[in-house]
Amino acid sequence: GAGGRDDDGGGGDGGDGGGGATAPGVTEDSIKIGAHFPLTGVAAPGYNEIPTGAKAYFDYVNAQGGVHGRQIEYVVRDDGYNPTNTSSVTNELVLEEEIFAMVGGLGTPTHSAVVDFLNDEGVPDFFVSSGSLQWGDDPEAYPYTFGWQPDYEIEGKIIGQYVAENMPDAKVGLFLQDDDFGDDAEKGVRQFLDDQVVAAERYTSGNTDVGPQIAGLQAAGADLVLSFNTPSYTALSQLVALRLGYEPQWFYTNVGSDADLVGSLLSRFSEGAVEGGSSSLDGVMTTEYIPGVDQPDDPWVQLWQKVWDEHGEKGKLTNYRVYGMSHAYAFVQALQAAGEDLTRDGIVEAMEEVGADLEGPQLAPFRYSSDSHLGISGMRVVEIQDGAGEDLTPVLITDIGDAEIVEDDSGQDGDAPPENGVPEAP
Amino acid sequence: MKARSHSPHKEHQPRPRFGAARPTESVRRAQCASCARAPRWCASHPEDPPWGVRPGGPLPPSPSSPDRPTGSPTGSPGGSPAATGAVTGSTALALRGVTVTFGGVKALTGVDLAVAPGTVHGVIGPNGAGKTTLFNVACGFVVPDEGTIERRGERLTRLRPHDLAGLGTARTLQGLGLFDRVTVLENVLVGADRHARSGFLTALLGLPRAAREDRALRERAMAVLDRLGIASYAARYPGSLPYPVRKRVALARALAAEPDLLLLDEPASGLGADDMTELGDLVQSLAAEQGVSVLLVEHHMDLVMRVCDEITVLDFGRRIASGTPAQVRDDPAVLAAYLGEQVG
Amino acid sequence: MQQLLNTALGGLTLGMVYAAFALALVLIWRSTRVVNFAQAPMAMVTTFVALVIVDAGHSYWLAFAAALASGLVLGAVIERVVVRPVEGGPEINAVILTLGLFIVLHALAAVIFGNRYRSFPAPFGVRGIEVGGTTIALTGFGIFTILAVLVTMGLLLLLFQRTDIGLRMRASAFNPEVARLLGVRVGRMLTLGWALASVVGSLAGLLIAGGSLVHPGYMDSVVVYGFVAAVLGGLDSPFGAVVGGLLLGLALSFVSGYVGSQLVALAALVILMLVLVLRPGGLFAQTAARRV
Amino acid sequence: MAALRTRASAWWAGSILGRHLLVALLGLVVVVVVLESSSDFRNLQLASMAYLGIAAGGLTVLTGLNGQISLGHGALMAIGAYTTALLLDDREASTPLPLVVLAAVVVTLLVGIAVGAAAARLHGPYLAGATLALAVAVPGIALYFKEQLGGEQGLRVVLPDIPAWVLDLAYFVTGQDLTRSRYVAYLAWLTLVITFVLLANLARSRVGRRWRAVRDDEVAAELAGVHLGRARVSAFVVSAAAAGAAGAMMALTVRLAAPSGFTLTLSLTLLSAVVLGGLGSLAGALLGAALLTFLPQVVTDIGVDAGLSDIRAAELAPLVYGVVMVLVILLAPAGIVGTVRTALLKRRLRRSAAAQTRTAGTNPTAPGTPGTPTTDPATTTSKGSTT
Amino acid sequence: MLTVTDLAAGYGPVRALDGVSFTAERGRVTAVLGANGAGKTTLLRTISGLHRAERGSVDLDGQRLDRVAAERMPALGLAHVPEGRGVITELTVEENLRLGALGRAGKVDGSDLERVYGLFPVLADRRAATAHVLSGGERQMLVVGRALMARPTTLLLDEPSLGLAPRIVAQIFELLRGLVESESLTVLLVEQNARSALSIAHRGVVLNLGRVVADDDADALAADDQLRHAYLGF
Numbered sequence A: 001g002a003g004g005r006d007d008d009g010g011g012g013d014g015g016d017g018g019g020g021a022t023a024p025g026v027t028e029d030s031i032k033i034g035a036h037f038p039l040t041g042v043a044a045p046g047y048n049e050i051p052t053g054a055k056a057y058f059d060y061v062n063a064q065g066g067v068h069g070r071q072i073e074y075v076v077r078d079d080g081y082n083p084t085n086t087s088s089v090t091n092e093l094v095l096e097e098e099i100f101a102m103v104g105g106l107g108t109p110t111h112s113a114v115v116d117f118l119n120d121e122g123v124p125d126f127f128v129s130s131g132s133l134q135w136g137d138d139p140e141a142y143p144y145t146f147g148w149q150p151d152y153e154i155e156g157k158i159i160g161q162y163v164a165e166n167m168p169d170a171k172v173g174l175f176l177q178d179d180d181f182g183d184d185a186e187k188g189v190r191q192f193l194d195d196q197v198v199a200a201e202r203y204t205s206g207n208t209d210v211g212p213q214i215a216g217l218q219a220a221g222a223d224l225v226l227s228f229n230t231p232s233y234t235a236l237s238q239l240v241a242l243r244l245g246y247e248p249q250w251f252y253t254n255v256g257s258d259a260d261l262v263g264s265l266l267s268r269f270s271e272g273a274v275e276g277g278s279s280s281l282d283g284v285m286t287t288e289y290i291p292g293v294d295q296p297d298d299p300w301v302q303l304w305q306k307v308w309d310e311h312g313e314k315g316k317l318t319n320y321r322v323y324g325m326s327h328a329y330a331f332v333q334a335l336q337a338a339g340e341d342l343t344r345d346g347i348v349e350a351m352e353e354v355g356a357d358l359e360g361p362q363l364a365p366f367r368y369s370s371d372s373h374l375g376i377s378g379m380r381v382v383e384i385q386d387g388a389g390e391d392l393t394p395v396l397i398t399d400i401g402d403a404e405i406v407e408d409d410s411g412q413d414g415d416a417p418p419e420n421g422v423p424e425a426p
Numbered sequence B: 001m002k003a004r005s006h007s008p009h010k011e012h013q014p015r016p017r018f019g020a021a022r023p024t025e026s027v028r029r030a031q032c033a034s035c036a037r038a039p040r041w042c043a044s045h046p047e048d049p050p051w052g053v054r055p056g057g058p059l060p061p062s063p064s065s066p067d068r069p070t071g072s073p074t075g076s077p078g079g080s081p082a083a084t085g086a087v088t089g090s091t092a093l094a095l096r097g098v099t100v101t102f103g104g105v106k107a108l109t110g111v112d113l114a115v116a117p118g119t120v121h122g123v124i125g126p127n128g129a130g131k132t133t134l135f136n137v138a139c140g141f142v143v144p145d146e147g148t149i150e151r152r153g154e155r156l157t158r159l160r161p162h163d164l165a166g167l168g169t170a171r172t173l174q175g176l177g178l179f180d181r182v183t184v185l186e187n188v189l190v191g192a193d194r195h196a197r198s199g200f201l202t203a204l205l206g207l208p209r210a211a212r213e214d215r216a217l218r219e220r221a222m223a224v225l226d227r228l229g230i231a232s233y234a235a236r237y238p239g240s241l242p243y244p245v246r247k248r249v250a251l252a253r254a255l256a257a258e259p260d261l262l263l264l265d266e267p268a269s270g271l272g273a274d275d276m277t278e279l280g281d282l283v284q285s286l287a288a289e290q291g292v293s294v295l296l297v298e299h300h301m302d303l304v305m306r307v308c309d310e311i312t313v314l315d316f317g318r319r320i321a322s323g324t325p326a327q328v329r330d331d332p333a334v335l336a337a338y339l340g341e342q343v344g
Numbered sequence C: 001m002q003q004l005l006n007t008a009l010g011g012l013t014l015g016m017v018y019a020a021f022a023l024a025l026v027l028i029w030r031s032t033r034v035v036n037f038a039q040a041p042m043a044m045v046t047t048f049v050a051l052v053i054v055d056a057g058h059s060y061w062l063a064f065a066a067a068l069a070s071g072l073v074l075g076a077v078i079e080r081v082v083v084r085p086v087e088g089g090p091e092i093n094a095v096i097l098t099l100g101l102f103i104v105l106h107a108l109a110a111v112i113f114g115n116r117y118r119s120f121p122a123p124f125g126v127r128g129i130e131v132g133g134t135t136i137a138l139t140g141f142g143i144f145t146i147l148a149v150l151v152t153m154g155l156l157l158l159l160f161q162r163t164d165i166g167l168r169m170r171a172s173a174f175n176p177e178v179a180r181l182l183g184v185r186v187g188r189m190l191t192l193g194w195a196l197a198s199v200v201g202s203l204a205g206l207l208i209a210g211g212s213l214v215h216p217g218y219m220d221s222v223v224v225y226g227f228v229a230a231v232l233g234g235l236d237s238p239f240g241a242v243v244g245g246l247l248l249g250l251a252l253s254f255v256s257g258y259v260g261s262q263l264v265a266l267a268a269l270v271i272l273m274l275v276l277v278l279r280p281g282g283l284f285a286q287t288a289a290r291r292v
Numbered sequence D: 001m002a003a004l005r006t007r008a009s010a011w012w013a014g015s016i017l018g019r020h021l022l023v024a025l026l027g028l029v030v031v032v033v034v035l036e037s038s039s040d041f042r043n044l045q046l047a048s049m050a051y052l053g054i055a056a057g058g059l060t061v062l063t064g065l066n067g068q069i070s071l072g073h074g075a076l077m078a079i080g081a082y083t084t085a086l087l088l089d090d091r092e093a094s095t096p097l098p099l100v101v102l103a104a105v106v107v108t109l110l111v112g113i114a115v116g117a118a119a120a121r122l123h124g125p126y127l128a129g130a131t132l133a134l135a136v137a138v139p140g141i142a143l144y145f146k147e148q149l150g151g152e153q154g155l156r157v158v159l160p161d162i163p164a165w166v167l168d169l170a171y172f173v174t175g176q177d178l179t180r181s182r183y184v185a186y187l188a189w190l191t192l193v194i195t196f197v198l199l200a201n202l203a204r205s206r207v208g209r210r211w212r213a214v215r216d217d218e219v220a221a222e223l224a225g226v227h228l229g230r231a232r233v234s235a236f237v238v239s240a241a242a243a244g245a246a247g248a249m250m251a252l253t254v255r256l257a258a259p260s261g262f263t264l265t266l267s268l269t270l271l272s273a274v275v276l277g278g279l280g281s282l283a284g285a286l287l288g289a290a291l292l293t294f295l296p297q298v299v300t301d302i303g304v305d306a307g308l309s310d311i312r313a314a315e316l317a318p319l320v321y322g323v324v325m326v327l328v329i330l331l332a333p334a335g336i337v338g339t340v341r342t343a344l345l346k347r348r349l350r351r352s353a354a355a356q357t358r359t360a361g362t363n364p365t366a367p368g369t370p371g372t373p374t375t376d377p378a379t380t381t382s383k384g385s386t387t
Numbered sequence E: 001m002l003t004v005t006d007l008a009a010g011y012g013p014v015r016a017l018d019g020v021s022f023t024a025e026r027g028r029v030t031a032v033l034g035a036n037g038a039g040k041t042t043l044l045r046t047i048s049g050l051h052r053a054e055r056g057s058v059d060l061d062g063q064r065l066d067r068v069a070a071e072r073m074p075a076l077g078l079a080h081v082p083e084g085r086g087v088i089t090e091l092t093v094e095e096n097l098r099l100g101a102l103g104r105a106g107k108v109d110g111s112d113l114e115r116v117y118g119l120f121p122v123l124a125d126r127r128a129a130t131a132h133v134l135s136g137g138e139r140q141m142l143v144v145g146r147a148l149m150a151r152p153t154t155l156l157l158d159e160p161s162l163g164l165a166p167r168i169v170a171q172i173f174e175l176l177r178g179l180v181e182s183e184s185l186t187v188l189l190v191e192q193n194a195r196s197a198l199s200i201a202h203r204g205v206v207l208n209l210g211r212v213v214a215d216d217d218a219d220a221l222a223a224d225d226q227l228r229h230a231y232l233g234f
């Protein structure tokens, strides 16, 4: 729509931003981008670290002279994981702050509230921090929206296939967060081991008492539990299992398996009921699509460490922050690709053309193209030993639906960041 | 105000609160030439218009305010219960063998009581004898374990207080029970509300009908306030008013309903001698001139003896005596149980 | 069978936790006629105090004591500083005030202690006890919880029913003016009420946190269910609070396990409504009071 | 209070509706001017202020006039919002907007009857507890019936295209094209005005009078012929209906109905808005809604301007919000509107009293001068046992 | 001995007390009379510290009472039977009575309770009942009884006869007279019913509009017809 013609910062998307710039939020020497995260409230713990990571990396890039001589201005707004707030802060970001693009907005229900608005207004909506399918499976409907992380469905597929092949007679129990996360994943998993699943228990995030669910899995006699949950629920499920004396093989998804975090959570309980240290998840299987802090000598992690030391706030580097930096890296690359004269449609086209070739920490390439905006295409299965992942498979890639699972040959795995740590256009 | 109210020659002064309380036009004009006193309070004016209301709904133009328009026809259609109360010969209220127990406590045991229309019936008895409980039975707060209640010949079963109010029973509480956060006028309007007919939608849409009706109610209410001499307090909140005024407001609320049966629970408690006298006159005129039947609980013997046509005495929930004031007063049982040595 | 047992035991422990919190609400209701929504964040703050002490390498029990002590102080201070002025005013104001406190304490904790998950130690085992080969979902700490709650309930019953101080507290709550006439230092009683309630609240906080994760919002769900438990029992009765807590804990545990964890809250609503429709004053309210 | 309370001094004739409509008209003019002169962003903010205002208006009637406390109005809004979402699931959704809103109101109203009836006998904390449970229970239902109600993601709401005649009208009146956000804002505010007129009518009518009577003294009210149950349920239903309308507007503004949008926080903030603004006063409700809508953003901006990182600033916002709440309660116990009003009354009272004392021996508390709106029972001398 | 000097108090603009001075002798019943709104209740509330005095002083046996908090009064041997609303309806009858004894200096024992129960047998049957169920008069008895529990040396009674049956009133007055003689109490008795009040009072103070208009021996007052008609209504 046409913005109000008044002085209190209207202007909408009228493309008549400041200076000689080519798009809203873009000037000769600056680009303003925004994001919505839960910075307060129950969902905040953990997630509130992602933007600190991203910010650190943007500051780092700015210190290196920015992109095409433009400094990146990163505006973060709190939505308390409440869609209503998301919509109002997004309005503020787009209509008042006049951001060029939304980068890394977090959460499925929250982002759902604004995805229509962003696309109506033609605001690039990059790298939504959520593995839901809707961020990219339908570019027709949402041309401006791009996913980033591997969607939950392909994660489910890869895990499912691995289990089907390597543990054909395991009795599988599913421990699912009761939203798109759990649902998409279950869809993927069941493609391969529908007959092996003996129980599927759902927990409602926010309800910290998962005793009944775990008891249900135990009662069903599951000896392998595939858990699609957030880190805190990994810790909770482990604690409940202790209480129930339930010792299956645990398989946590990437999201929930932050060994470093969960380990520190589970450490120091009385009477050594839980062995301290991050080794507390040893033997647990999980997946991996970007290197995390458990691999300190990975070149990417070293870059992140450098960035954090130079530009981060107090507190240590965590996987949440690594996550933030990783998609910040991808966005900088997108800006490079979009070239000197930056427009909203320009950067979207650029992503559809070269997006699949973006360098970066991700182990498998993105799936960006004119008919898919889904993010990273695959991952590898690992087993945690001494708090670090040991590869069980090479990097496997696939796509949603019945696309088959193949080994990745893009060489994304094992690449290293450029010297200055700022990506070139692919 | 009190300066004048309590000056030695008060008989020939306007009544305290009303005189001083900056009388409304009507009130001042109403002052009787001979004694500069609101006619309705002046003993020398027997022909003064009766108290409260007259059968047949709309209020009569009270001489104390000739300028006031008569109540609107939407008033109480088809004659107020007062009419029936006065006409039908049957008893206004009849309790037969009423028994009430609370847990172990027998508050009432087989009490019989009949109130003839247009009479004042006193109920006295020691504290905890069951007087208030009797009232609670009569107006539906307490369902008796045994016994029956009749109003104007019809037997009432399991009617709740608001139903009975609709049938013309009004009651004042032993306390005050005023609505403290609304004005005096609105307190009375709530009492008058049973004469309104407009429904929820009318109110929601604020149709003219609602406004008309509201006006009628307000006139009713103001008339009652005026007759009780507290019209000038209409816009005030009860909380900070002098106690006797509040007592009158409570009374006004009951009268605004134009009941044919009026239950007064210790209406005189805490009142000064003068207010008590006025109250007495008021009660008598209500009964004598409107045919309102009054059931009165009081501990002030002089008042009871003066205004009651008949008295029932309760003790430990039983009726120990009943009859005319004279009979009761000399009844030894009553003397022993209630009056003690010092009578009146 | 085992699932049944474990769900029940889980419900039991959970219920006791609700009960603990409900006891705090009952205490403050009885002694000040205020429903304190800030009870949870107050407890949360004291729990973090304990956590700081544990992190400093001191013993759990020292931290435990410190938390209760800080609870006492916190309660007293809050009453004197912010609650005192609204006492005697409309009760809704007190409610809103405590809601305000709720928000403030939350925000403070997030800023001071950091808004992230942290683990909180337990003094006893968090492993289920072995009974004849099978482990049952009852931990050493769980037993501790149950005992702690029962003891607290006993103490509260004594305080209110047997002691003069309890009588004074109730009098001040019901009718401050008359209480003053009778020589009761009403102000002190109200402060005391808040202080004690906040101690019990802190205890609840420690019991919930023990052997689990804490973050500034970790008590929030307990606010609802603890309150519901208290109301179920009839806010005036410590015994009722515990019964209500157990009832709720068990019911919710089973609903969560056998129907669906999304309906837990709905179940709570249904139970509460069933009880209140039959007994508007809660399970253990005194018999229908005289109205006129 | 008094905004809704009928001026007892006024037994002057005149259509209630007439006066309220007049005020409403003025209100609408202001709305048009404000909306036209502010940016899309402001428009949307104002839209959310409107739906909060509608809900608060309903709640203030319930709590202020009838004395029932509700911690569950967020849940009622949710019901309105979900109804709307179900009816507006795609661009081709045929039901005209007014009907959609009406449906939302009716559905919520029906739920209100059920809840109100169940809650009719409850008081104080027991009512609070019941409504609190309601507030947390309802979102759970949406989660449980994933298929129909979209689970955690909730339901998208598709705002139907603006009717041509509306566009033309808008252009004709204002000379500007009507943006979608402004369209929503107009819808919300129109609904608000209508709701408030109706609420004001009720409050001023015998219905409202009976509500207040029940609030002040149930026994006396019953004796005066008020049907307690009916009075309390009707009050609840009315405010539920308002919440339903609010929910519908919220759905249109946010374009989503999701459980996480109707947390307990919503209900609680609504109640605080009502009390902070001034319990029982529609103006107060609106004021409170404004507070809710603008305070957080203002605070965050201040924080950022003060050089805090966005994240720190965001963490501070609730702190300030809470502090403001506490301060208002402490400094203006009767809420903003209420306190201002009592201040005025006190002034008038004092002046008249001064006048009185000059003419010796007249009643100090003279007629015509209203007493303080609420007199603390403890300070009023009163006789007879409480009944 | 209770001495009130130039006491003034009010409610906002309302002057309820306007320079009241009088003395209540120990071992005597002093009746405070006057029409509704004369300021009687305010006087008592101000003496016992429930209401702030704007001016003047109160002196009990040589100790300044004004500026002393209400809750300290019982310790000083002063008990106040408030006007209406005096019962804590949520507590049981016995708890109400026990409460009465808590404030006082000395030790409580059963005998106090028994004395009250002896005086008001109705209450004895009701020990365990919540005061809420009591009838109006029973409540009044409870309030009076509770004041006696404090074994006061000075007793302020605000319309104790309110809602009480004549016989009970007579009883209470008897009791007062007895106590005053045996334990030389100082009694300040506010009554509407001037006649019966004067019948037991030694002295009477008549208030009007917050001012003392008469202060004399009881029988002297009762004898003064003009005064009686003007202020005492009999």
Ligand SMILES: Nc1ncnc2c1ncn2[C@@H]1O[C@H](COP(=O)(O)OP(=O)(O)OP(=O)(O)O)[C@@H](O)[C@H]1O
Binding pocket: B102, B103, B105, B106, B107, B125, B126, B127, B128, B129, B130, B131, B132, B133, B134, B174, C289, C290, C291, E133, E134, E135, E136, E137, E138, E163
């Ligand atoms: N709800 C109740 N539960 C238990 N006992 C009750 C209840 N209501 C009344 N009683 C008892 O029943 C008896 C009668 O009470 P009631 O109020 O009728 O006495 P009363 O005649 O009005 O006394 P008073 O003259 O003091 O008002 C009293 O002893 C009272 O304690």
Ligand SMILES: Nc1ncnc2c1ncn2[C@@H]1O[C@H](COP(=O)(O)OP(=O)(O)OP(=O)(O)O)[C@@H](O)[C@H]1O
Binding pocket: B239, B240, B241, B242, B243, B244, B270, D379, D380, D381, E011, E014, E015, E016, E034, E035, E036, E037, E038, E039, E040, E041, E042, E043, E083, E192
């Ligand atoms: N809470 C209050 N607010 C305002 N005015 C009050 C208040 N209480 C009493 N008053 C006024 O103060 C004056 C004295 O009141 P007070 O109750 O002391 O008189 P009283 O002699 O006790 O009357 P009563 O015989 O009715 O008890 C009266 O004019 C009364 O209206």
Ligand SMILES: [Mg+2]
Binding pocket: B131, B132, B133, B174, B265, E135, E136, E137
């Ligand atoms: Mg009685």
Ligand SMILES: [Mg+2]
Binding pocket: D381, E040, E041, E042, E083, E158
């Ligand atoms: Mg008095």
